[in-house]
Amino acid sequence: MLEKITPNILFMPAEARTDRPVLGLVFGKKKSFIIDAGNSPAHARQFIKKLSASRVPPPGLMGITHWHWDHTFGMSVWDIPTIAHTDTRKGLEALMEYSWDDESLDKRVEQGLEIEFCAEMIKKEFAWDRDQIKIELPEIIFPESLRIDLGGITCLIERVGGDHDSGSTVFYIPEDGVLFLGDCLGPELYAPKYYYSIDKFLELLEKIRGYGAEIYIGSHGDPESSEDLEREMEGWEKIARIIENRGKDWEGIMSQLKESLGRDPTPDDREMIEFFLNGLEIKEGE
Ligand SMILES: [Zn+2]
Structure with missing residues (x-):
């Protein structure tokens, strides 16, 4: 079973060992909406197995928070239309050119095209069969925001951008007061040194506060109350x-x-x- 966080939202927690992010599920009377595809087919299947034990409408759509491997390499397992920001699609298109064997990964790390940490995690998650990596592209592309009606429950999808990725997208469910943040609060990693830019970061904090959510779910941590996140954001x-x-x-x-x-x-x-x-x-x- 998936963990229940509010009446209409379930999730599977993040796993640090191979950097598996949180996967989310929002359901209304008609449809279930999945947030992020998983970091591998195995991760996606683990979620689907737990999902089948939960009494919710079948998944009808999926949304992607950003193109990074850990959020997208499970996409090939899902047989439902996928929604993503323009930059997420572009990021995935670029990945389609790549090979994923150790040598190719190490070479891209040397060239500064891949992050050492991610390369290590990919090697661990796909320890046995690197051929399982099949990059899929999202079918539905939105420029800034999109509203989905799941049957009495709304999922508001918005690009917030920020340093981590220009296509960083959040998912807000107003009826339950929950905001899925993806990795949007993280630094830019694809640079010689991890970094934040002051202007972009402060602008992002204002956007996040603007939702007035009660529970925040970042991709690589536990769900947080608005009080806890606000305390961190103030610091x-x-x-x-x-x-x-x-x-x-x-x-x-x-x-x-x-x-x-x-x-x-x-x-x-x-x-x-x-x-x-x-x-x-x-x-x-x-
Ligand atoms: Zn990321």
């Missing part, structure tokens, strides 16, 4: 604003942040600072 916003004012003065940033938070910055805070500073560096180099 990130403080970091972004301090760096906006101080630039690359590490000592100054640390002491102002300590004062502002009323505690020592944690390793997570330090990592966040590093990613914002990487963003500044990349902007200067442009």
Whole structure:
């Protein structure tokens, strides 16, 4: 059985071992809507097995949060139309050119086209049969937003963008107050150093707050209450604003942040600072 989070929403939790993300299901009276395809056929089938034990209408449509492998490599198993942003389709089209054997993966890591962490996870998830990787393209492409009626339950699909991927899409179910975030709050990974850009990040936080959801589901963590996410977002916003004012003065940033938070910055805070500073560096180099 899938885990129930609100009356109309079920999910299967993320698994860190091979970076399997959360897969979601929203159902109304008529249809079930699936959020993300899984990181492999095996992952998708694990979800389908649990789904068949849950009493919900059959899946009729699927939405994809962004093109990264862990959200899309299960697509070939699903026999339902898939909805995605224009940039998600473009990202998948680019992947169709690639081979997935160890040598090709390692070469792309060297060339800066693939992330070392992702290559490692792909090798682990597809340890036995790399031929199972078949890139599928979404059938339904939307430019900014789309509203789906599942029979008394709405799924609002919107591109929010951000550093992680320009096509990052969120799924909001107003009747249940749940927002699926995908990886949209993550940094840009496809660069020499992971980074955030201050403007894009602050704009994204405002968009997320604008939904006024009660429960937030990020792809690689546990569901969070609005209070918990707001507390985190306040901390990130403080970091972004301090760096906006101080630039690359590490000592100054640390002491102002300590004062502002009323505690020592944690390793997570330090990592966040590093990613914002990487963003500044990349902007200067442009
Ligand atoms: Zn991602």
